[in-house]
Amino acid sequence: MNSPQRFVTLSKYPPYRSGHAKQALWNNRALALLTGQEQHQVTYCGLPNDPADEAGPGVRVHHVANVRPNPRNADGQLARAISAELYRVAAANNVDAILTYYIDPHAAIANRVASAMGLVGKRPVVIHSIEGTDLIDSMCEHVDDGLASVLIGDVLRADVVCAVSSYVAGRFLATVEEVAGPALRALLADSVQIRYPGLPLAAFEAPSAAAIGAFRANAGLRPGSVVVSTFGRLEPEKGLETVTGLAELALHEAPELEFVIGGAGSLGESLATSTARLPNLKVLCGIDYQEAQCLRATSAVGVFPTRIIQGFVETFCISALEYQALGVPVLATAVGGVPEATPGESALIPPDSPVGAWWNRLTEVLACQAAHAEVAATFAASFTSDRSAARILDIAALGARRRGTFVPLT
Numbered sequence: 001m002n003s004p005q006r007f008v009t010l011s012k013y014p015p016y017r018s019g020h021a022k023q024a025l026w027n028n029r030a031l032a033l034l035t036g037q038e039q040h041q042v043t044y045c046g047l048p049n050d051p052a053d054e055a056g057p058g059v060r061v062h063h064v065a066n067v068r069p070n071p072r073n074a075d076g077q078l079a080r081a082i083s084a085e086l087y088r089v090a091a092a093n094n095v096d097a098i099l100t101y102y103i104d105p106h107a108a109i110a111n112r113v114a115s116a117m118g119l120v121g122k123r124p125v126v127i128h129s130i131e132g133t134d135l136i137d138s139m140c141e142h143v144d145d146g147l148a149s150v151l152i153g154d155v156l157r158a159d160v161v162c163a164v165s166s167y168v169a170g171r172f173l174a175t176v177e178e179v180a181g182p183a184l185r186a187l188l189a190d191s192v193q194i195r196y197p198g199l200p201l202a203a204f205e206a207p208s209a210a211a212i213g214a215f216r217a218n219a220g221l222r223p224g225s226v227v228v229s230t231f232g233r234l235e236p237e238k239g240l241e242t243v244t245g246l247a248e249l250a251l252h253e254a255p256e257l258e259f260v261i262g263g264a265g266s267l268g269e270s271l272a273t274s275t276a277r278l279p280n281l282k283v284l285c286g287i288d289y290q291e292a293q294c295l296r297a298t299s300a301v302g303v304f305p306t307r308i309i310q311g312f313v314e315t316f317c318i319s320a321l322e323y324q325a326l327g328v329p330v331l332a333t334a335v336g337g338v339p340e341a342t343p344g345e346s347a348l349i350p351p352d353s354p355v356g357a358w359w360n361r362l363t364e365v366l367a368c369q370a371a372h373a374e375v376a377a378t379f380a381a382s383f384t385s386d387r388s389a390a391r392i393l394d395i396a397a398l399g400a401r402r403r404g405t406f407v408p409l410t
Helices: 019-035 074-092 106-119 134-140 147-156 166-180 182-188 209-219 241-253 268-274 289-298 318-324 355-367 369-380 385-403
Strands: 007-010 039-043 059-063 097-100 125-130 160-163 226-233 257-264 281-285 299-304 330-333
Touching: 007 019, 007 074, 007 106, 019 039, 019 059, 019 385, 039 074, 059 074, 074 106, 097 106, 097 385, 106 125, 106 147, 125 147, 125 166, 125 385, 134 147, 134 166, 147 166, 160 166, 160 385, 166 182, 209 289, 226 241, 226 289, 226 318, 241 257, 241 281, 241 299, 241 355, 257 268, 257 289, 268 281, 289 299, 299 318, 299 355, 318 330, 318 369, 330 355, 355 369
Parallel strands: 007 039, 007 097, 039 059, 097 125, 125 160, 226 257, 226 299, 257 281, 299 330
Antiparallel strands: none
16 A cells, blocks of 8 residues: 555645744745645635745645535534635545644544545545644643544544643643543553654744844844843733743843844734833844744744743744754743754743843853754754654555545445
């Protein structure tokens, strides 16, 4: 039996603004190069021909079209439209495997499409990857109301279940035990595959000195200042008040430092207003990929003070990995899957630590910045999209062996 080579991935829109969707696009590019086959991505809630759809050679992004509402089933309109588009793409392009990057509602949709394709002679391998907030928000926090049981059932219908980190695999198995008991957990314990994210080659390429200089000037950064920054979603769970606190301390303790908070999200406007009093802190909202890469490259340290809130815990930390790919050391909260995205204890701060603890660790890293930078670059070098794509091919081959795919369902 041949190993699957042609994939269609199902992800939320848009590819460059959410971690799992970025992974989908990066992995699809790498899969296209590794296999020589065209790869596909089905996405939704975006606009066709968006610049974010520049997927590169060998990858096609398909947007779910609007459908006529059904007044008798209005709540299911989007799910039906996604199902129809996923089936169309999978059937028209003779795909071998469906890969989801989100459980709710992607797992159920992919299962339905695979079953329907089996009826007409080719059932693709189904791979569900557990990652992101829906592990917590849709599953771990919904044991009592029954949603967790339903979603676990959807996940376990896959040929292979994989997770973005060991932390995620452990939380999923703990929820399985809570719902169904230790026997099922023991049965599944060795079957969940870990599939770490991988960065594209572009993430490892530092911008030119001229580009970095232009970025610093446009951002209003002082010539020669030492930059400490964070980049990601500007949301409450990112603990951005810690960055503000560090900037306040630095005003008197280390005036050579400047701080930057970059990204997009619901806190962008309020952050810009509340931090206007700090001359050593810039808030840069909505900057593009090249500007973000310049921000990372001009930084001495990246900081990620993420915290746990209801419905969310960081399950990896791609943003931290992007800094390290440029040889920039990071400091991050030791929660969830974040430790798996950092090179060790020197990069981790205990949860709920005061700003003073962050400051002390920051000054330690800055004092030995070159050594920490070397460790960061070495660590990030093993997290490439090529390696992640190769892992996906191995997982798909495992799925083909497990379920005897490419034949109608019986």
